[in-house]
Amino acid sequence: MTRMTDTHTTLALRLLQVTDDFRAGLSGELSAVHGISVNEFLLLLHLERSAANRLSRVDLAKRMHVSASTITRMAAPMEKIGLVDRAADARDARLVFVVATEAGRKRLSEALATFSKRAGYLFSDRWEDQEVDRFASMLRRLMAGSGDTLA
Amino acid sequence: MTRMTDTHTTLALRLLQVTDDFRAGLSGELSAVHGISVNEFLLLLHLERSAANRLSRVDLAKRMHVSASTITRMAAPMEKIGLVDRAADARDARLVFVVATEAGRKRLSEALATFSKRAGYLFSDRWEDQEVDRFASMLRRLMAGSGDTLA
DNA sequence: GCATATTGCTTGCAAACGCAAGCTATTTGC
DNA sequence: GCAAATAGCTTGCGTTTGCAAGCAATATGC
DSSP, X not given: OHHHHHHHHHHHHHHHHHHHHHHHXXXXXXXXXXXXXXXXXXXXXXXXXXXXXXXXXXXXXXXXXXXXXXXXXXXXXXHHTTSEEEEEOSSOTTOEEEEEOHHHHXXXXXXXXXXXXXXXXXHHTTSOHHHHHHHHHHHHHHTTTSXXXXX | OHXXXXXXXXHHHHHXXXXXXXXXXXXXXXXXXXXXXXXXXXXXXXXXXXXXXXXXXXXXXXHHTSOHHHHHHHHHHHHHTTSEEEEEOSSOTTOEEEEEOHHXXXXXXXXXXXXXXXXXXXXXXXXXXXXXXXXXXXXXXXXXXXXXXXX
16 A cells, blocks of 8 residues: 555656656747747647637636636737637627637647657657557546546 | 657647646645645655755756746745755855755655645556556656656 | 856846636526 | 526736846866
């Protein structure tokens, strides 16, 4: 019992550490090469992978673990530089959808290439393909109750 | 090639998602129950697991992936409430070490129990012990070049 | 040894974020 | 149908953070 508790604790700490490392490196390259932050990248990715290629602000907020006001304030500059647009709902006048523009989808695609490159650096040198597959399915189990996810 | 690239990308996205979920939940309980943030918790943990139970500010900054100014500004309120103290180096007058007080170590120990509990929630219901062990060793490989780590 | 470079730390400023309050639009209870 | 509750969004305010500049102490080059 104590042993597994410690193992779980170690595992969670390593998870935080590895993810923070990856995120820090990604952040630098995304902003330097593509001019967007990690959160802006993830926002575009959420849009791309949503059912109708558009999401309301509260929906985005829940998926991204940020407050609704953060989405409002993230979307504003992204609208200004033409990465996203806003759209109203025909039935519910409260909803304000965030929609990716053509430029936004292009930017996402470029940024995704950077993301994939870094993911490759992280895993391909150190894990066998078989391990990667196994790990991916294990992680999917962890996300079981997580609602709408990116992957 | 393309297949594994996609797999790596998916894996990295899941890693971000799972870790963000965990961190969000942890953040709420740490601040509500123990009155500290995740970063304050990690700062105390870094101190506890360092060689001499003390670390300079730039050293802490590197380990925590934050700027040096953030450490300065995190340490100030923690000193005020008596969780950490500052100590000078005998040989190098530039160094200002951060040291955990007795109260700081106690607080860490309590917060670590919360952390472990949540780590248990995350893993124990969904993974076999054998999988947990295997995953831990895989993650350790990912941290190979990461310098000083927590686990 | 002395000028120069580097290192550790702090501070001013601006960007990003959460919370609470407020506004409008929709839903619910009766 | 109508009052009350709820949901979606935005804005004000305080907190946290990074970057760049600045200051003091140490290391380096000659």
